[in-house]
Amino acid sequence: MKFLKCSEGAIPPSTGKRVAIVGAGPAGLGAAGVLRCKGHEVHVYDSLQEPGGMLIFAIPEYHVPKAGVRSGVQELVRAGVNFHMRTRVVGCSEPAPREGASVRLEDLVRDFDAVLVATGTWRSRRLEVPGEDLPGVYVALDWLFEFYQAQLGYRSMDEVPPLGRRVMVVGGGLTAVDAVEVPLRYLRDRFGIQKVYLSYRRTRNEAPMSVREFNRLIQQYGVEPLELTVPVRFSAGPEGRVASATLQRMRLESVPGDKRPHPVPVPGSEFGVEVDAVLVAAGELPSPPFQPGCLGIELNRDGTVKTDQKFRTTTRKVFAAGDVRHGASLYGLALKSGNDAAASIDEFLRTGSWS
Ligand SMILES: Cc1cc2nc3c(=O)[nH]c(=O)nc-3n(C[C@H](O)[C@H](O)[C@H](O)COP(=O)(O)OP(=O)(O)OC[C@H]3O[C@@H](n4cnc5c(N)ncnc54)[C@H](O)[C@@H]3O)c2cc1C
Structure with a gap:
């Protein structure tokens, strides 16, 4: 360059x-x-x-x-x-x-x-929901940074914060793409990753990463899309590490003067997903x-x-x-x-x- x-x-x-x-x-x-x-x-x-x-x-x-x-x-x-x-x-x-x-x-x-x-x-937006500070819930940029530090030889791979069998990525931008793809390309075996969920509060049509990228993650890696959802709570398992995410369904509402429709919570629509780690990519500040x-x-x-x-x-x-x-x-x-x-x-x- x-x-x-x-x-x-x-x-x-x-x-x-x-x-x-x-x-x-x-x-x-x-x-x-x-x-x-x-x-x-x-x-x-x-x-x-x-x-x-x-x-x-x-x-x-x-x-x-x-x-x-x-x-x-x-x-x-x-x-x-x-x-x-x-x-x-x-x-x-x-x-x-x-x-x-x-x-x-x-x-x-x-x-x-x-x-x-x-x-x-280099600061990241938080979700501001209960359980966000549990072990296993990471800010995606911070987790990626730790991984590159190890990949570049500045620290050991053993120091990369562990993921697990089921990983949930939250977000719809470029960081979310990498939070899905980097662990799967480099650390799938190390962490035994079998399933990746992608929770996004709008649909793939509105995602900053583009519909094409969204579809590619599904086709290439078998990612399970959870469009129109937001995490409202993370809960710990017996060892104190994140074990489940509670998601709420959203619907889109157009707002005059705004290009993108706004996600609005659907009352009574909460459901749980079992996870071993969460990577939150809610935007950089x-x-x-x-x-x-x-x-x-x-x-x-x-x-x-x-x-x-x-x-x-x-x-x-x-x-x-x-x-x-x-x-x-x-x-x-x-x-x-x-x-x-x-x-x-x-x-x-x-x-x-x-x-
Ligand atoms: C996960 C991720 C994936 C991305 N993928 C793409 C992509 O595929 N294509 C694309 O075009 N863009 C991508 N981007 C965006 C792109 O990386 C940024 O737009 C670009 O790097 C911004 O450049 P910058 O020089 O403004 O800041 P940065 O690249 O962030 O550089 C800022 C520098 O300032 C240093 N710094 C910060 N605070 C201090 C301090 N107090 N004292 C000393 N040094 C300090 C930092 O260490 C850093 O080196 C991605 C971003 C992220 C987070």
Whole structure:
């Protein structure tokens, strides 16, 4: 994957300007590839072991080959981009992590000429139902992350949270697809998986993953679809681990002005399904490296970082790009957002104008 926007030998002489990028996902890497080609000094900070963000730690190899991401990163390194990995950026009142290095956002804003926040959507929406914290009920993104950590050799496969014979996946987006497919492709025998249910509150026709993907999961893996259902409770077995999910049936109701019909609970329609593990993929939420208001950087109601069309936050020198700016999306959009933000940062560095 190409991040550098010029040839390695064509980096112009130094402008003397320094940019800090928080987050080494496609948005951060795309921005680094533009800014370095303008002659700026670029430092990328990321809490993970290697650059790539979700391209490395959330998307399966069969969708985005990791060798391609790594070769694009190597090109940035050769072009002089500085990577500070295993370094968490914490803003204002955020406590420093107990383990590993950290840098304060306030220090980056003070010490650099511009700062780009590109930290993605690493928080997940909860179902807010009883039993959600039982052993065996996992946030799908967190479970996938644990699996990739093991697959990439950063920890042992024995540390991947165990599934079991019957797995229920909850959700209808890209994460739900991977939560079905990754365990079946890589860990079916290890965990003895025999049955996968897919609970989705609308029908496959409305699913963000697309009807085609929904049907493929059924045809290719024998997934049992539970359309128009939502879990309302998880219950434990004698060992304290999740043993059943209680689902409620839904019906769809169209709401004026809304493209997708809304799911509405059908009273008295609850039924139980025996499960050994649940992977909840109810949507990812923005994860900026600070609490709202830190340094005057405002957030929108949905938790994304508030910016104008030039990717400028409400605080001078600080920009935002990628999923933390526009919400969970696709890596091509994040990459483009990083490229576009970098063009605005370059303009700011050249002109000094913030108006
Ligand atoms: C399970 C799953 C499957 C997906 N599959 C696809 C797919 O098939 N096709 C597709 O186009 N898109 C897919 N996506 C979406 C795609 O991965 C994202 O849209 C894209 O990665 C967003 O890029 P980003 O750079 O904004 O953020 P990210 O890729 O999330 O990168 C953000 C980086 O910031 C770092 N970071 C966060 N907080 C801090 C901090 N405080 N300090 C330091 N570093 C920090 C993170 O470690 C991470 O490396 C998928 C997403 C998920 C969750």
